[in-house]
Amino acid sequence: MSKLVLMLVFFICATTGGEIAMTHGMKQVGEPERIRPRALLRFIGRAVRSGWVWFALPLMAASFYSLLVLLSWAPLSVVIPASAFNYVVGTFGAKYLLKEHVCVKRWMGVVMVCIGVTLVLFTQ
Amino acid sequence: MTHDHRLRFKTLVMVCVMVVCANLGDLMLKRGMLQIGAVQMTSSGIWRALFSTIHNGTIWLGIFFLLGFTFSYMTAVSWADYSYVMPAGAFGYAVQTMLAVTILHESVNTQRWIGVTLIVFGVLLVGQTHPTTTKPRPVAS
Secondary structure, three states: OHHHHHHHHHHHHHHHHHHHHHHHHHHOOEOOOOOOOOHHHHHHHHHOHHHHHHHHHHHHHHHHHHHHHHHHOOOOHHHHHHHHHHHHHHHHHEEEEEOOOOHHHHHHHHHHHHHHHHHHHHOO | HEEEEEEEEHHHHHHHHHHHHHHHHHHHHHHHHHHHHHOOOHHHHHHHHHHHHOOOHHHHHHHHHHOOOOOOHHHHHHHHOOHHHHHHOOOOHHHHHHHHHOOOOOOOHHHHHHHHHHHHHHHHHHHHHHOOOOOOOOOOO
């Protein structure tokens, strides 16, 4: 049981941590000045030089592999809510780490998406 | 078009690219893995599976689409909030259900329709908020 809980915590932390690190890195990189091939190539060039992007990639890979491990250890009824719960944890991360302003309307939307994803995945 | 409208429009386009690339990527990976067959969990079986995936065009197509997803995600969060882009990406589940009904003629139960409705309304609620709430970022040059 404790092994499963640890893996669930690791999965949620790796997923949210990876996405937040990627977002932080991309905010530092800045947006592409145009959606044109040359400008996008320059944008990618800046992104691959960002330390935060390289920090995010292994976390995202760890999130993917921990999901596979969880699916082999635990029933879907445990893994799916944990997967959907990432939306809520991610929003907390956005609010407190990325300093985004999360208004009531956005919170309500995130909670609805979280419940909706759980319902959809349970039927697959 | 005002700056706000342009920001909403380009974020919407990029989220659509994310959803399409993620779904096509998953589909191609699944099709490629079905072509390869079940992976034997022995050292020789894993090596054989690795060799087969490297030589499978469908897997490479899947990787191409997943790279497209990563790139569009990176672009979207460079101008919009993470808490705005992340729930919008869940719209893919609704698209999957619509495709299952319209193209594959699958029957979808009530529970799934309730889930899809919640996702659509949730994404619409998030979409009504301002895409960016932090200070303006520099434009990459």
